[in-house]
Amino acid sequence: MSTLRQRLAGLAERLPEPTTETTLGAIALGLRNRLVPAPEVPPLRPDERLEGKTVLITGASAGIGFAVAQQLAARGARLLLACRSGFPEVGDAVSAAARHGGSATMFHVDLAELPSIASLVDRLDAHLEGTTLDAVVLNAGLVPSRARRTGAGFELMFMVNYLANPALLNALLERGLLRPDATRPPRVVVVSSETHRSVEPRDPAELGHFVDYGATGSMAEYSQTKLLLSAWAMHEARRHRTSDGRPTLAVHHCCPGAVATKIARDAPAVVQPALDAVMRRLFASPDEGAFPVTYLTCAEALEGRTGVYVHVRTEKPSAPTTEDARYGDALRAATTALLERGAAPDRERTS
């Protein structure tokens, strides 16, 4: 480590940990976590490969999802890329990275809309022709600069960052495209964020209520969506186990750390140049940021385990709320009710 970096790391360790209620706080936390060293999981070996395995990835058109797709294709996976944009160039670029049987097929989806998710599952079913998925990477996410309503009346960030994920996973399980199995548990890797630690959990009874926010409130709301996501991931990890604790579906979650992507594309124009400069100079590249996702999808060391959380390259417990089984049960019940309703609580039912 350079002397300047060492000095900055020492300073960062002495300062109180920044909270992520504002964009500035989130950037400060991302930088602190990049500077302060932590014990790392082992790197993936070249022979930890995915030949013959089918992996679905959401949000593979850009940033971390695109880098993950390239890394998994290079390890031989047959990839199904669920994207809103990037047709056909993203599929072509990922196919070019494929080695030894790896391939990529693109499927359109807008994760802001439940009917689009249902249509994706129909098309995946037809494509898989009776075979099943070995892994699902739930990566798509965004940070809008203000609250917006989707067609069903949900707030956009709540919908894409949280509700789309249980909607998709439940549909894949119900259709038998993902089959829990104690001998060969499929993996589910959820891309969350360290910011999930920085907010108090809301009452699941309020799930799906429209929360209005503007540019200054969007990071706090983003953190809320990531707390929901991590709490749901850990609940799914607990739920899919045999009576003696072996996973039938191995559900892991992670934070890629501060990564230079288009995640802040919706930030106000006045702060964009500064944000871009900070990201370019100080944040990790998407290729580096993809590590925890690729690790959780491939690592043989995780066989027999579920509910693992990796932050950048360090395994650690996620926030206490995510370990709270009663909170998880209430969240699952509220999520199921919302998905059955198909519309935000303050909207007319769709059926």
Ligand SMILES: NC(=O)c1ccc[n+]([C@@H]2O[C@H](COP(=O)([O-])OP(=O)(O)OC[C@H]3O[C@@H](n4cnc5c(N)ncnc54)[C@H](OP(=O)(O)O)[C@@H]3O)[C@@H](O)[C@H]2O)c1
């Ligand atoms: N970058 C970071 O510092 C950081 C830190 C912690 C966690 N994360 C998480 O990492 C994940 C990937 O983010 P990123 O940084 O790679 O950002 P990104 O470059 O903006 O990529 C986000 C991906 O999500 C997709 N997406 C957004 N809305 C969608 C929708 N309605 N339907 C379908 N796909 C949609 C985007 O598709 P389009 O290209 O079509 O918009 C894109 O493929 C997110 O879950 C994010 O919260 C990022």
